[in-house]
Amino acid sequence: MLPQVYKKRQENKIEIEKLEAKVNRLQRDFDNGRYTSQYDYDDEWSPLKPIIFPCRTSHTRLFPKKHSFSYSYLYVGIPVGWRGWVSSLLTADLKTLPWRGRKPKNGWFNVDSADHLARGDSMHGLRGKLDTYLESQNEKVEDYPDAYLVTAPRFFGYSFNPVSFWYLYNRRKELKAMILEVNNTFDERRMYFLKDTDPNNGASGDEIENLATGKVDQNGDQGQHSPNQKQLERFTNSWSKDFHVSPFNSRKGAYSLSANDPFFPHLSTRAGVARVNNTITLSSSKQHPKLVARVYSSSDSIDPYKLKGFGTFKFIAAWWWVGFVTLPRILREAAKLFFRRKLHVWFKPEVLEDSIGRNETDDEKAIAAIFRDYLRTLVTSSDLPFALQFLPGIATMSVEETFMPHALREKPNTQQCAVTFKITSPLFYARISRCTSIPKHIKVNLSKPDPGTATFHTSHPDLLAKLFEESPSVSNLFKIWPWGKAALIDKYAALLDASPLAPIPLPNRLRWVLINILRHLPSPSHPYTLSDLDACAVHLPSTDAPKVRAYRKAVLKMLLSDYVAFGMPAAIDAAFWIVKVWLCWVCVQSFDGLVGLCNGHGQLTVIEVGKVVMGFLGVHIWWGLGQAL
Template sequence: MILEVNNTFGERRMYLLDGSTPASPPRTSDSEQTSGSEEHGSQIPVRAKSKFTDVWMKDFHVSPFNSRKGSYALKAQNPFPSVDYENPLIDNTITLKSSKNHGKLVARLFSTGKAIDLDQLGFLGTLRFILSWWWVGFVTFPRIVREAGKIFFKRKLHVWFRPEVLTSSVGRPPTSAEITLYKVFRNYLHVLVNQTEVDFCITFKASIPNIPTDKIATTHVPGRNRPYKNIEIRVLTPAFYSRLIHYTYISEAIDRECIFTDERNRTLWLCRPQLLPLLLSERSSIRLKDEDTPPVRRSYLDELRWWLLKRLRCPPADPAYSVTPQNPAVNVDDIRARPFSELDRYVRGYFGHQYACEYRRTVTKLFLAQRFCFGFTEIVGLVDLIIRVLLCYVAARQLMSWGASAPGLMSAECLEGLVMKRDWSACSNALAMDYWGWWSLGKSMLAVYSCHMYESLKGYR
């Protein structure tokens, strides 16, 4: 039996059960019935020989009121015990047990009526089925929130923070920002592998849907036959990409997100970490130097945007499970200067400049969210939308007031001459304005182009 478990965070876990572990010790009567069914076949009821039982360990976070410890026990009825069985019935019971083998939760799913044959349902039957059940999906999440509120406020149950998924589970879907950062990080690994003196072959699993496993190997050099150093890098959750850009050095990110952290905080997994010093080596062992690559020209405005990104860089959000005990009397701050990170320098350089515009906007947005909006990029997007709407509103009001002071410029003849014929003669009388009229015209033009200037400041091309 295959079981799929999903939680409200978008994460998923698949379990494959073979029924080798009984959910409870078998009774003598059941074994006698089973042996008897082999002799008499159809004389014994089908249900007596169609039980499926198994026990397996829990390793996936589902509810904040239960830890990731414990086990599950399943008892299931085979809905199709024989090929010619015409009345399938579902009857599954799952029991959640604590780490001390105490029962905590019992959930049962069973049939209450005859199974529905889709081939014989017809249009009216399909419509009746949809009208009867369409509302269930809409009220499921509000029901979960309501029951969670009862458990938390009335029952005072302990809340377990969500740990990151293990290698056996599937992380949540990525955001658009994390997809952008994944592309940059993947290409950075390609450049890094081909610049180090040691030959590497990296198996990179990105945790991005519909993206196959990537093999990143050092380009073969004629006349040099050396064995490859093999490393597997597996991103457990797309949150790794949004946390990676907060670190100045890739080695520091791997240490804090994979090696020297609690297992429940890991966003990355890799084998053979002892090879990392060879991959993330000093500049002296990199074959391609900065002077060997063509320079990348940037305007003063681009440099200003990059300076803002560097000033906004901040540590990532604290993990759910702290590695060191927190002492409220001691305030620990990182006093190191934060230069451009290794990923920043790659994007600013020759090999990654094609990602510079999108990368800079994405990272700046994440830093603003972490510093001022509790990590929610949606709030940054909402503020950005409000600013653009206000600029458009001010431009429209300014045009209306200017049109009232110079109605000739808003006439049909003037607009047709400007748009269709590029002719200013129809507007000559309206353009005969005094000083205050030209001042009003300048303010209107500034208001109209303010939204475009705002987008230009952010770096849109």
């Protein structure tokens, strides 16, 4: 009995020493800023590690015209949850680490969680965003304890990443699900959560053990795999196409995926073994294969921990340019399809509810801030028995926000349902900034839904329409005199003085007048009114003056672009910069005349005098151009 007790104590002592050593090592790494206490990645205990995958990608179009191309591509693999760096070569999510000292700079190649899944950053990095996404798909996070991301990294902050692959493993370390994260050239994104549909992929433990111990041949990187191994390591799935990727394909059809597990079996990461080999086939609505896209390892994978000194320099010199030429390569092939193959170009529809729209502009962000205040006021002042869950579709705003009517706050048991109001495209804000009545705009879009042009979606269209129908338009408070023969200022006198708040400065009043003129030109039958958003902005307290100023400037730019820039606000910004550059040139030229005048050489002409005056006033004019709107 005593020998057994002694043996047990010794085993416990050894186990405690191992745990103490692990805690000390993790504390040391934490102090150095390599790991964080949540979602730790431990290269001793985890079977996964960062890997570099030199690859090639190929596209083969089968009809209506045959076309194919192939070029080199670079992927890196990141264990989901790892946050740190490999020397100066590869980094991941450094900004999410709790730095105690100076934060190091990103490496040559960097993976940022803000570029993946939902828009915006996450304090928990890739693992936190993955868990949130799995919950949105009604999946249990604990079913996928190991996950691996294969993606194109950023180089010097730039990356164009058409597709990323997430490999999700169960507790038996078997590949049971994947996430395909697809980005198009219009800055839109769609995630597809896929579960393995191959019935032969549920291998027994003995079969996997035989493969792991070498009883089944695994030397066939060039097609020498045994049939059993091919079945066990292959992941397959099919799904309907609902995302606009190429202008030469409609949004109809279906995709199918055939992907190999790069770490089969048991998440093996032996040097050179891990490989990427994924094939996506696009079929037409008549089930005919139309396009085959493939990405595969062109050579053995590279362990970044083993690249030192000259090896790191050699790798960077060989691969730094690949990310920069991805988009130009795509545009080159698109030009061939359009000019040589004469393929039909499909109009780009707006994204569907399950997709993510493009990133917003600064102008759309400013309008969205006022719209959220307007919507909050609209809901909280209503008597309807439901709450509104608002998803703004803006990366820098809250992912979702719930507005509660006062009736529900007083009688919470009267709530029947929560209505979801999701903005899927920032274009929504550009559109409502141009209309006078938001309820009318919402009602028209709900009465004639068009998936190709819809910029918002709702779970209960009838209830959302009821909310806007029963809420009075706030712009009715700001009706002003109809068209008359009075002077311009008299026409808009009521508009300028209708606000019960403190008097508005004259420059701002004139800006509101200009907005009203540009939104709809005056007519005898249409009284002048502020739009719903304008009225909401006017009613905001003085503490929100910067937000109101940004909104007013954005709306003016939107409306002005409709008249002089084909509805493109970016052209207005470009025009301002051109004027500023010209102003700089005038200022520089004026100094020549000023020097000549000071030296007494000749006399200045009227034009030269004007240049000198412009030179002295150049700084003020520069500032004035920025404040004009």
